[in-house]
Amino acid sequence: MIRLLLVDDQQLIRAGLRMLCDAETGMEVVGEAGDGRAAVELAARLLPDVIVMDLRMPGVDGITATSRIVAARPAARVLVLTTFGDDDHLYPALQAGACGFLLKDAPPEELLHGIRQAATGESPFSQDVLRRLVRRAVDARPEPRAGVAGLTAREQEVLVLVGEGLGNAEIAERMHIGVTTVKTHITALMTKTGSPNRVRLALLAHRV
Template sequence: MTIRVFIVDDQHLVRAGLRMLCETDDGLAVVGEAATGSDAVRLAEQLTPDVVLMDLRMPGMDGIRATAAILAARPATRVVALTTFDDDDHLYPALAAGACGFLVKDASPADLLQGIHRAAAGDHPFSPDVLRRVLDSALAARTSPPQAEAVAPSGLTAREVEVLALVAEGLANAEIAQRLHLGITTVKTHVTNLMAKTGTTNRVQLAVFGIRPR
């Protein structure tokens, strides 16, 4: 099935570059572009994209508010936030708004394409350095993720506690599998169970849960 991609960025050159990149992948089809958050919300309703590549910094309605509005109207849409190295202030708000992942704009073409496919498949693509910065920021601020306040960590198994601690360190599933001598599929199952038990909806929220004070 072809993945319908919608590109949102206020810079024409960025949009053009992302469009050309997507056009190199037969599994992707760019269904539209928008330069503002308000246009993104309006067009997303009309174009019904599978994945939205969302710039966070835009005049008027920014990418965070646009993400929240798009997902309020079409919850099944997958929004991947596009960030820069100096955009840390927008990362956790975008996560709270419902973004399923973060990719840096200067990531390699292969990583960007892979991130789109992972998002469409229900995964949570994160550039490793961005994930680490989100966790560092959350640790410094002791910020609790949405929906996690009422969850008791005592409900976790010993193995889930181990996996949670490694997720909180920013390790990927493959790294966790290697560290704990488990299969990747087993680690994915643990992560899925952890999200269900902690009330988190993606990997970053789960990682933040893992480092919040008890």
């Protein structure tokens, strides 16, 4: 069961998210917060698996709340859900410790899939956000191909699919292998390339 904390200053949006998530098998909303201060307090008390976090809220905003939550519990999984997908919101949220970034106009199934990804340690991003993130990083810091020396053919294939923004289950389906095998490849890729997370792997995939 994935235990969720919903954080948004609009009660109507929280109610809609609660209905969507509670109706899904394997998910349970254990708390709601209307501002960042309440989010920090509830996250510490309830220890949810995933915190779905809005960014623009009165008082303590979502970026500050994310930073405080992750500082207190580094393993916390904060999934940003916002109307604002611009760089002024994206990068501060990632620097604060958010594990993923989805837009509120995403289809319900994309949000539910993103929550599952966040709960299993992955980094869900809206496709346009991920493409922009990768493009900006590649333009700003081009790196040579040497960073992928020593990869097996299978690992190179997985790397390409990570660069496309696919999650572990999607990669497994595309390659006709088990999810556990995909996780093994991801771990090997991070070790061989010195990439600390999935986003860095995605960036690397676009440089080769």
